[in-house]
Amino acid sequence: MNKVSNENQSKSVIIPSRWIYVLFGLIIFFTMTIIALTAAILGIVINRLDSKNTSSIINNQSILLSDQIKIEDLIKHLEQLQLIADRTDNRTRAIATRGFNDTLDYITNQLEQNTNFKIQHWYFTVRNHIVQETPQLQSKINGFIINHTYLTDFTHILFSAGANFDEFVRIVVIPNLGCEDNDWINVSKVDSVALVKRGNCSFSQKCALADKYQVKGLFIYNDGISSDGFNPIQGVRNNLNTTIPAYFLSYNLGMQLVNTVNNVSVIININVSDANGIENICADTQTGDPTKTIVIGAHSDGVSAGSGINDNGSGTVAILALAINLARLFQTSSLNYSTYQYRVRFCWWGAEELGLLGSRHHVEQASLPTTIILGERLQD
Template identity: 45%
Template sequence: MCITKLTTAYVFLLLVGVAILVVISIALNAATLGVINKRFDEIKNENGQTTSKTTVSAGPITTSTTRPPISFNLVDSIRIEDLMNHLNELQRIANNTGNTRAIGTRGFTETVNYIYNYLANNASGLKVFREPLSVQNFTIKGNPILISSINDMNKTYTYSTNLARSDFTYVNYSASIDLTKFNLIIVPNYGCDKLDWQNVAGRAALVVVGGTCTNAEKSELANIYNASALLYYNHGLTTTSLAPVIVRLRQANKLPALFLSYAIGQELVNAANLSNVSIWLDVQRENYSSFTIENVCADTIDGNINETIIVGGHSDSVPAGPGINDNGSGTAAILVLATNLARLYQSGNYTKYRYRVRFCWWAAEEIGLVGAIHHVQQAQSPFASSDCRLQDYLINLNYDMLGSPNYMLGIYNGSSAKPDTPSQAINGSIRITEVFRNWFNGKNLPWDYTDFSGRSDYGPFLAAGVVAGGLFSGADETKTSEQRTRYEEKLGQGQGGLVGAILDPCYHRACDTTDNINQLGYEKMVQAAAYMLEFLGQKDDLMTWLYPNGRPKPRLPDEYFPNSDYFRNIDI
């Protein structure tokens, strides 16, 4: 079922939420926001060393003590103060709950309650519901062990939670194994072809990450061809791909698995090319229990439920920090879009869309798009409720990381979708890219294309054949000199950012706080998102515009799994 009814406990929470929000609103509206200067006192590289010390201006921010009348279009209703008020609330939640809003923590539970209660109290005309789902725990007991034997010489490798100083680390959803010896075999190429795995039976298979397949897909091939253990190693093609990283396999994985640094992986490859190599492996998994988390969605009451626009982003952070940019910025943006659209609908001066709009906050993106995948799988079930069917979803708009301090105004490039993307979703996704691009050009703003490989919560929708698009201000990408020049030409001197620095130096770190938000870039991104929603909502025949060649019934393939190569938690 898509819809969960309010319980007595929820009603109580709503009343408490009203009182809290009134106090917070008074305090925040009384504050004066000045010019925001983003100071990177210590931007650290992957080795934890200081690489630069400088200032990035976020631009002037204005404020008022009274809310202006609601605008008559969605773009003009977007105010940075409203966005920052929500981010301040998410920061407060993190401050009071161990500096994190990751799933399985009180911080995440309070985040979900905040979203739900705020909508219930401030978005009249929206139908708000929770969507529970179950996630399996994964906890390592003690330290994993890795020992090699090369020419009868044993070597024990270093494990540390500080990945920059570790030779290897565990893999999420590795199976347990007591200390056991295996002969090592090197998987050729990237291990993306069945032929690469023909000789792995009964051995520990060592494979480099990358290629055209995900780590999870490699583990599936290792299982099919009866490998006894699986060792990944980093590819070493850049300075940020030398250390081991934590990746995630399917929860049903049956193989013990570790992830090695580039240096250790290459050492074993070189040794195996000259002689027989054995390894000893020990991994102890402590917790196989499950716990419940929740997506939150809110529907416009008006509009055809058989033609639905979904606007989504994830609500969770990584364990390492409060996740205010990743993805408090998307969470707040969608809250403002939802409440402002509801107010416009209530104003009587705004033409309601012929389409239903569903706003969703997905759980557990940081461990592999779990909440979004669950929603898509439920929506394509033959038992799905009539108001929650995948075939009724025309488009998914995704907003993940919109306020990066050294930002780009990034547009998902529909032309760069993965080769196996259903063809019916391509034309519409390219059109969405063009609409965003035209808006930025019309406002004389710089922009960049960004990856469209399914890395965020739009992934399962796109893989099912639903048109997708969205915005992204950058994570661990590096700003180029060309980008800075182009941004300064459009935005003014000092607004181009830092050449050679990553776009979000606090990506997946404890410093991802409200101080990590570039308010100038953030406001422009949310205005672009507002324009897109209004543009689509006012289309007379959105189905034909998005699917000019027709639309087969969408379906997520059974073998779908997100690009888990990106899901890592680096603790430096």
């Protein structure tokens, strides 16, 4: 039996251990489904492409790639990812953690030991990702200074710039939810922190307009309407090239600032740094036409709250098992498994949980001017 305490309840919640096995069984089921679908799609793509080329030999395999995958191998990989997460302070495999880096090392080692594929590593930077200390927010209302509580009254908007105000700065309320240029043009914004209510457009659109009109900082406050409309929302993202600090406020704090806007000023203090060396891994088959590539990919990172065994450990190990077994079939002459005329590329992308950053970097930076992508299978 596993006991989970809840600070908001007077009694502990008991979770029967059988549910742990049910959950693990579901993860294995989903992983096997991923493998079956991916292997089937790979075969369909290759056979359809081959059938269009009358000069090529159609690859009629008597051995199916999906049949080579063993449940015990998947369990072994998933258990290793769980152990990797358990070794970290927060039991996570999110980017910029030991858990993420160890996950990439595990993938690389498995590929090196079990395949002859060409392994490539690409690195990129996530700007303003690491918050160094607890962000601070002070307000001065009618001369009284209030220290607001992080995660209760406000939270940091991801990718926002750092700031250390050395004096109180006035607040300006942006009308009409701040989704259009006209909402910003006629407001005096010089040396001010803009206060905008949630709604009508994306958070990133509000942030982009705040950047455009060069305010000193941005507060977006909750709307008090939706089911999540009162507390500050964690995980809201700014644009990657932002130059200003931005906080998401609770509805109550936002309304307090709106109602006292003529007599309120604030201090923002937040220290952030870039997450450097975030890694993508790709492994290419040695055979196959490099100008015709089939890509099979999944993301290797998880969220910060948990080990990420389902999302996306299942996808990570699914394509790892596919890669290892495809390499074995290609290299075992006695199996008579014909190599494909197309190159197959297996990829593990980082920072998916922050907005598909790794896969976007791969598309933007992979220098393959002569490559034609004939098929894709992306697994989350």
